[in-house]
Amino acid sequence: MTILTNITIKIWRQEGPDTEGRFETHQIPEISDEASFLELLDILNERLIEEGKEAIVFDHDCREGICGTCSMMIDGQAHGPQKGTATCQLHMRTFSSGDEIVVEPWRATAFPIIKDLMVDRAPFDRIMEVGGFITAPTGGAPDANIIPIPKPVIDASMDAASCIGCGACVAACPNGAANLFTAAKITHLNLLPQGQAERYKRAEAMVEKMDEYFGSCTNHGECEAACPKEISIDTIATMNVDYWKSKFKNRQHLDR
Amino acid sequence: MAETLNRGPVSGTAVTSPAKRKPFFVDFYSTAVGKKYVMALTGMIGIGFVVVHMIGNLKMYLGVVNEGELRVYDIDWYGEFLRELLVPIMPRTYVLWGLRLLLIAAVLMHIHAAYSLTFLNRKARSVKYQSARDYQVANFASRTMRWTGIIVALFIVWHLADLTWGWANPDFIRGAPYHNIDTSLSRVPVAILYIVANIALGIHLFHGTWSLFQSMGWSSPRFDSWRRGLATAIATIIVVGNVSFPIAVLAGVIEFDPDAINCCIEGEEGG
Numbered sequence: 295m296t297i298l299t300n301i302t303i304k305i306w307r308q309e310g311p312d313t314e315g316r317f318e319t320h321q322i323p324e325i326s327d328e329a330s331f332l333e334l335l336d337i338l339n340e341r342l343i344e345e346g347k348e349a350i351v352f353d354h355d356c357r358e359g360i361c362g363t364c365s366m367m368i369d370g371q372a373h374g375p376q377k378g379t380a381t382c383q384l385h386m387r388t389f390s391s392g393d394e395i396v397v398e399p400w401r402a403t404a405f406p407i408i409k410d411l412m413v414d415r416a417p418f419d420r421i422m423e424v425g426g427f428i429t430a431p432t433g434g435a436p437d438a439n440i441i442p443i444p445k446p447v448i449d450a451s452m453d454a455a456s457c458i459g460c461g462a463c464v465a466a467c468p469n470g471a472a473n474l475f476t477a478a479k480i481t482h483l484n485l486l487p488q489g490q491a492e493r494y495k496r497a498e499a500m501v502e503k504m505d506e507y508f509g510s511c512t513n514h515g516e517c518e519a520a521c522p523k524e525i526s527i528d529t530i531a532t533m534n535v536d537y538w539k540s541k542f543k544n545r546q547h548l549d550r
Numbered sequence: 551m552a553e554t555l556n557r558g559p560v561s562g563t564a565v566t567s568p569a570k571r572k573p574f575f576v577d578f579y580s581t582a583v584g585k586k587y588v589m590a591l592t593g594m595i596g597i598g599f600v601v602v603h604m605i606g607n608l609k610m611y612l613g614v615v616n617e618g619e620l621r622v623y624d625i626d627w628y629g630e631f632l633r634e635l636l637v638p639i640m641p642r643t644y645v646l647w648g649l650r651l652l653l654i655a656a657v658l659m660h661i662h663a664a665y666s667l668t669f670l671n672r673k674a675r676s677v678k679y680q681s682a683r684d685y686q687v688a689n690f691a692s693r694t695m696r697w698t699g700i701i702v703a704l705f706i707v708w709h710l711a712d713l714t715w716g717w718a719n720p721d722f723i724r725g726a727p728y729h730n731i732d733t734s735l736s737r738v739p740v741a742i743l744y745i746v747a748n749i750a751l752g753i754h755l756f757h758g759t760w761s762l763f764q765s766m767g768w769s770s771p772r773f774d775s776w777r778r779g780l781a782t783a784i785a786t787i788i789v790v791g792n793v794s795f796p797i798a799v800l801a802g803v804i805e806f807d808p809d810a811i812n813c814c815i816e817g818e819e820g821g
Contacts, residue, residue, distance in 0.1 A: 306680070317680065370684030396681040403676045468688060470674035471582075501583050509674030510582035510667045512695065513761035514688035528769045535767030537583050541574065 296327045298386055302394040303338065305350060311406050317396075327387040331374060332357060332364060334386060351410040357382040359522060362458030365465070366411050367398040372462035372520040380460060380522040400465035404472070404507035415461050417507040418475060424503045425496035426479045428488050441487050454481035456523040466520030469509035474517035476504045477533035478525045484536055494543045497536035582670060585663040590765035592656040592663070593758050597784060599653055600751065604791040606632075610728065610804055620813040623728035630725070657706070664699060691757035698754040705747035712740070732799055732806040741796035752789035759784050 301322040308315030325334055332354050339349040355363035364381040368374035374384040389395060397411065405413040443451075455478075463474035480497055483489030489496070511530060518527045571577060578584040612624040635645035685693070708718065712734050716722030721733040735741045759781035763769065798804045 304681070315680075367679065367681070370679070370682050371686065375684075398679060398681050401675055401677055401679050403674055466686075468683075468685075468693065469671035471671070473583075502581055505581045505583075507674075509671035510586060511764070512667075512671075512692065513757075513764045514685075514692045516686060516688050519686035527764065528774070531764050531767040531769030533767075534583055534587070534765060537581075538578075538587060538767065541578055 296387075298325050298327055298389060298393075299323060299391045301325055301334075301386075301389065301391070303334075303397060304394060305397040305411075306399055307350070307410055308399075308407050310409060315407070325386050327385065329386045330357070330382055331368065331384040331386065332382050351408075351412045353412050354382060359383045360458060362460035362522075365400050365413065365415075365460055365462070367396075367400065367465060369396055372400070372466040373460075373522050377519075378522060378524045380458070380462075383522075400461055402461075402464050402470040402508070404470070405461060405464065413461070415459070418459050418461065418472070420507070421472070421476055421500050421503045422479065424499040425492065426483070426500065428483060429492060430488070443487060447485055451482055451485040454478045454485070454525060454529050457482070457521075457525055458523060460522060462520045462522060463517035464508060466516040467509065467511075468514055468516060469512055471511045471517075472504050472508040473511040473530045473533070474521065474525060474527065476500050477527075477529035480536060481529040481532045484532070494536065494540035497533065498540035501533065501537045501540075579663075582667060585667055586765040588659055588663045589667075590762035592660040593762050595653065595656040596660065597755065597759060600755070600788055601784065604788055607795060608791065610731065610795060610798070614807075614810045621811050622813050623726075623811060625727045625731075626725065629727050657703075661699075661703060664696070668696060689757070691753045692761070695754060695757055698750040701747060701750040702754055705743070705750070708743070709747075728804075729806045731795065732804055735796045735799035735804075738800070741800055744796045745793050748789055748792040751792070752785040755788060756781050756785040 303320045304317050307318045342349050353363045353365050355361040359380045366381055373381045376384050376388050399407050399411045400413045404417040407413050457478035464472045484493050609625040609628050614621055615624045632646050633643045712718040713730055719734045723729055760777050763777050
């Protein structure tokens with residue numbers, strides 16, 4: 295274990311959705327390199343509470359990279375400089391003594407700031423509600439492997455399904471687009487036999503719901519680079535094709 | 551909570567009252583993904599045009615050719631050929647005008663889609679990041695598309711005024727491209743303008759050609775690695791080809807000689 299010294303944290307503080315925010319600077323004299331970034335904030339918060347100040351509000355939950363709750367821009371990158379991990383799995387060993395680390399919330403009109411680093415990502419739920427599921431009878435789980443699916447297909451579907459909905463794609467996108475999130479959710483189900491019945495309905499509904507909140511894709515690829523699950527922008531191509539086809543194939547249009 | 555309780559059916563198969571459908575194109579174009587399809591399709595028309603335009607211009611280097619009894623600049627002859635495309639099936643210049651109208655429509659739609667998407671994107675992040683962003687893969691080309699696009703659009707207007715309508719070239723002679731290009735590009739500021747604009751075009755194509763495959767959804771593990779190569783190739787060919795003309799004019803490789811030809815240019819000695 296090594297001890298990092300003299301870390302400066304420049305962190306965004308904002309009282310509420312409608313108030314002006316500002317950067318606040320804190321010194322961390324000593325921190326273990328084994329501390330995760332969230333633990334650094336925990337330690338800082340404890341100090342703030344002891345000093346009688348208000349703790350920094352930030353989203354976090356599982357702290358093992360699977361829930362997609364933690365969300366912050368660290369030094370201008372969503373989830374910080376380490377590839378393929380969420381903020382909770384970013385450790386202080388990525389930084390060096392004397393570093394100044396700038397922390398900011400996700401910035402998107404669709405993700406209003408609730409307080410400090412916490413943003414409201416409800417528009418993702420709105421997108422999921424219109425098609426991020428399959429319609430199936432509930433009850434006992436069906437037998438495993440009752441629908442045979444080729445291994446490469448299930449792998450590709452699983453790669454897309456690994457999306458944890460953290461919003462890093464929107465945060466990293468210079469246009470504030472949610473195409474990678476929506477594409478991952480659409481691709482996950484549209485590759486599988488269970489997703490076929492509602493395939494085009496799903497693509498159409500989810501893309502058009504996304505449109506109500508987010509910007510447009512200009513194919514920079516920043517989302518893919520920021521994604522803690524390293525989901526490929528190939529899913530965006532899949533979504534675009536399915537959206538185009540939905541305009542011709544959508545079964546709900548057959549009766550019109 | 552209130553929202554959860556009040557929302558309507560969310561099942562994918564729930565029967566909802568059918569909304570009145572807009573005409574297909576309006577409906578499709580109303581979404582950002584639809585606009586990106588339009589950007590890609592019109593961009594492909596544009597790429598096709600610039601490639602053919604550059605190859606056609608290479609005829610400058612063929613200089614004077616014999617067409618039977620006539621001695622003419624090959625590019626002048628080529629210009630006439632374009633006006634006579636598909637004659638006598640179609641009257642003279644009809645096909646050329648058809649292609650021009652297609653191109654004009656494509657450029658206008660490309661600009662409109664870019665314009666409305668830019669405003670959508672501005673709205674999508676109304677409060678900017680307050681600290682410096684550290685971009686990972688967005689390159690200079692992808693981040694300057696709007697600027698290179700505006701440069702190219704303004705250049706097109708100048709280019710038409712210079713070599714199609716002749717307003718910007720005091721020595722302009724209608725129907726004599728070789729002469730017009732020589733007189734226009736002999737002016738050093740104009741030559742520099744052409745070089746700068748074509749480099750902007752190359753940067754625009756470097757991202758645009760790659761990007762259109764994503765927008766069109768043309769993704770395949772077999773060909774994805776070719777996209778970057780194709781974009782680089784098209785951008786390089788266009789820039790090298792087009793930038794060579796002002797340089798060749800300034801270097802004297804392209805030099806109009808009225809005595810070398812015996813046809814087709816009115817009001818010129820030796821014509």
